[in-house]
Structure formats: structure tokens, C-alpha cells
Amino acid sequence: MPTSNSYQKFFLLDLKCMDLPFDVDNAALMRLDLERKVESLQEEINFLRKVHEEEQLAQQQVHIEMDVSKPDLTAALREIRIQYESMASNNMHETEEWYKSKFADLTDAAARNVEALRLAKQEANEYRRQLQTLTCDLESLRGLNETLERQLREMEDRYTIETANYQDTVVRLEEDIRNLKEEMARHLQEYQELLNVKLALDIEIATYRKLLEGEESR
Template sequence: MFQIKCATTHNANILLQIDNSKLAADDFRIKYEHEVVMRQCVEADIANLRRLLDQTNLARCDLEMQLKSLEEELACMKKNHEEELAALRSQLTNTVNVEVDAAPQQDLNKILDEICAHYENIIQKHRREQEAWFKDKMEGLNKKVADNTECMQTSRSQLTELRNTLQSLEIELQSQLSKGRDYALLLDIKTRLEQEIASYRCLLENQDSKTQMQGPTIMIQSGSLSSGSCQAVPSSGAQSSCGSVGQTAQSKQTTPTSQHTY
């Protein structure tokens, strides 16, 4: 009975360990699914950031080409302006040489200086505007590129961490599955032990019932005997005692009226 109690307690402990392992396996499975979803989200964010980086690079190349074309246009305008100024100066010089009553040379130079100053102001204004616009665009693009690079590095580090976590969870899941197989084997052994215990219990109960029901009751009566009877005794002693009484009864038998009951 003590062995049966120990085996029952051991089986209860095994069942408790199996339940705990199932709960742990379910917990790890939920964590694994959550990490897979997070990994997919991070990969989608990385893909979006790469697409945005490509678009930013294309916009930067486009702006650089526009800046180059504007610089070429500015150089061409400056060259044309210088040519026009040279032509105007030559025309004014020829006019002064031909016409005696022309305006004084000082006034013509003043006019030319004013025209040159006006065009120079226009050119400088356009140049400052273009440089400011290009500077703002470049600063915005550089900021976007820096932000995208930082986000990409963060996403890569998160992806690396998620991959490491995923690998550790897979290892733990494999370990829990191995433990589950071991617990299943222990459960099979427990079932066999329970069957053996049940069979032993049945054998013990049958043995007890046989012990309680050993040997039939034998009664001997004789009309000529004064002490007259043989009560029920265990099977081993019943035959010897009752046999001796039978022999005594047979030796003292003198009349046909004697009776022997077994």
C-alpha cells in the first residue's frame, strides 16, 4: 500500500509537470507569434524607408540637375549682358565721335554705370535667391537623409534583436517540445504503472477473499458418542481432527443405528 501511495504521488507530480510544460509551451508559442508579427512590421517599415530613400535620392539628383542648368543659364545671361553692354558702349562711343552736339561724356558714363548697376543688382538678386533656395532644399534633403539613415539603422538593430529573440524562442520551443515528448513518455510509463498497480490490487483482493473463504465446514454426529460433534476448523487441521474422531466413532460402532454425517 505504501508503494501504491508513492506511485500515485509520483504520477500526480508528473501530471502537474506536464500541465506546467503545456502552459509554458503555449506561452512561448504566443510570444513567438507576437515576435513574428513585429518582425513583419519592422521589415515593412524598412521597405518603406528604402523606397523613401530612393525617392529622396532621385529628388536630390533632379535638384542638382536643375541647379546646374540654372547656373549655366545664369552664366549665359551674364555673358549676353556683357556683350550687350559692350555693344551699347561701342554705339555710344561712335555716336559721341560723330555727333558734336551729343550729351556730355560724363552723363553717358553715368547712364552706363546705372544700367550696369541695375543688371548687376538683378543678377545678384537672382543668384542669392537661387543659392538660398538650393541651400534650403539641400538642408531639407540632408535632414531627411539623416533621419532616414537613423531610422534605417534603428530598424536594422531592432530587426537583429528580433531575429536573435526569434532564434532563442525557437530554441526554447524545441526544448519545450523535447520536454513534452519526455513527459509523454513518462505519462505512458505512469499509465503502465497504474495498470500494473491495478492488477496487483486485484490479485491482492483475490488473495484476501480466498484466505477468508478457505476450507468447508465438516460436521460429524454419532448416536452412540457422548461427546458427539466436530466443529469447523481450518482446512489443514480439519482433516486430521475430524479423521481421528471418525476413526474413534468407527471403533466404537456396535449397533446399526449409528450415524456419521460429513
Template sequence: RPDLAAALRELRAQYEALAARNLQAAEDWYRARCARLHERAARSQEAVRASRREAGECRRQLQARLAEMESLRGAHQSLERQLQELEERHSAEAAGLQDTIGQLEDDLRNTKNEMAQHLREYQDLLNVKMALDIEIAAYRKLLEGEETLFNTGSVGLSAPNPLPNPTYSFQPRGFSSST
């Protein structure tokens, strides 16, 4: 029996040594595994922090772009309104100028008609003047002829020659434009 007790002690010592080694190996494995997990967790946390920073930066950029877009949209709308107002003002000015051109063309046409009427009247008056000048010249000749008869001493009872009949006719023109 002593052998059995010694064998049991030895067997127990071997199992305890084996258990201690296994326990040490399990603890080492557990510590290594924990260290790797902590390391991985730290890297993951850093990645999460970096992702959050990047997301925050993206959010800030998005907000800036949205604000810029709103500003540009407002400027665009303002420019569209200004363009429309400018087009309306230009259209009104063009219509006003068109009216002025029409009035000036009417005035020019009326002035030309008046000038044509004045020219016709002037021509009629010139014709009358020329006819009167001819008649005056005829009377002058007649008077000079009678004066010559009177100065020569021939007293006759015969009637003097009648005045030559001028060959003009005056017909004043009306304001009709029949040229």
C-alpha cells in the first residue's frame, strides 16, 4: 500500500503540475486574447473617433455648401428680378421711342404737305405777279404811246387803241394736294 499512496501522490502531483501548467497556459492565452481585444477595441475606437471627426467635417462642409447654395439661389432670383425689371423698362422705353418716332414722322409728313401747299401758293402768286408785270408793262407802253401822240400835237378825235388783252388766267388753288 505504501506504493499505492506514493503512486497516488505522484499522480496527484503530476495532475496538479499539469493543471497548474494548463491554468498558466489558459491565463496566458486569456491575457494575450484580452490584450489583442483591447488593442483591437482601441483601434476600433480610434477608427470610430476618426469616422466621427470625418462625419462632423462632412456635415460642416455640407452646411457650408447648403448656405452657399441658398446664397447663390437668392442672388440668382435677385438677378432674375432685375433682368425682368430691366426688360420691362426697356420695353416701355422702346414703346415710348416708337410713339415719338411715329409723332415725328407725322409732323414731318404734315410739314412736307404744308411746304408743298406754300410752294403751290408761292407759284400761284408768282404767276399773278408776272401777269401783273406784263399788264403794267402794257399800260406803260400805252401811256408812252399816248404821251407821244399828245406831244406831237396831233389832236385827233379817234379813240385810242384798246389795251392788249393779257393771256393769263388766275385760278387760286385750294388746300387740296393735287400736284
């Protein structure tokens, strides 16, 4: 007959095979599997009890046919039956207690995994939100950078045009200054010539005046 140790070894072997990270679904599957195993053990115990009862009935029938002067065999069979039932009851109790303990452990592990999964999802959502925020900021900075680059190109183009205009203006002003200097030099020369003519005329007039004054004094 299977003992409680054999049941525990059987369950421990299954648990070692299932000793992997699991989520809530895996925990539920493990619970159902354990329930099926306990149910199978219960059916096995019931079957053994039934076989024992049938054997007991058969032994009772044999006992009726046997001589009443053999009580030792009946007592031995009764003792064996009592030991068998006690052992089966103890094995069943130990199996149920072990199952309850393992089920409680699995329930706690599932609860921890649920909490860990919830925290992981929460952290993932937070990272996703931060990523979306950074993506929006990056797109905004890219747009601002493109705007600044366009404004810079426009300013450079405008500066180039204005610089060319200033250079043209400087050339034109230098030309005007040169023309004004030439014209001023020409006016100064004409003015000097006019001064010379005026001086010659003044001398000539003064000479004539003296001549006239001399004629009048005679």
C-alpha cells in the first residue's frame, strides 16, 4: 500500500518539474492538477477500502464454514483490518495536510506574482508615459530647431543682400565724393582765375583813376 512519504515524493517530483516562474494562469493550472491528484488518491483509497471490505466479507463467509474453535485467525484478521484502516486514515490525513500546505504556498506565491505583475505593469506604463513625453519633447525640439535653422538661413540671405546693397551704396558714395572733389577743384580754379581777373581790373581801374585825378589837377 502507498504511504504518505510515497505520496509526498510523488507530489514533490511534480513540483520540481513545475519549479519555474509562473503567473496567475499557471498557478490556477497547478492548483487544478493538485486537486486532480488528491481526487485520484481518494479514489485509490476508496478502492482499497472496497477491496478490503470484500475480502472481509469473504473471510467472514470462510469463517462461518470453518470450525468455531479457531478464534485466533479472526482476531488476526480484525487486527490487520484495524491497522490497515488506521494506516489509510493517517495517510489520507497526512496527504490532505500536505496538500493544504502546498496549496497555501502556491496561493501565496500566486498572490506575490500577481502583485509583482501589477507592479511590473505599473512600472511599464510609467516608462511608456515617460517615453511618450520624451518623444513629444523631442518632436517639439526638432520643430523648434527647424524653425531656428530656417530663420537663420533667412537672416543670412537678408544679410547677404543688405551687405551687397551697402557695398553698392559705399561705391556710389565714393564715386560721388570723388566727383564732388573734382568739381570743387574746378570751382576753386575758376574762382582763383576770377580773383586774378578782378585783381588785374582793380589795378587797371586804380591806374585810370590816378590818371584822371592828375588831369583834373592841371
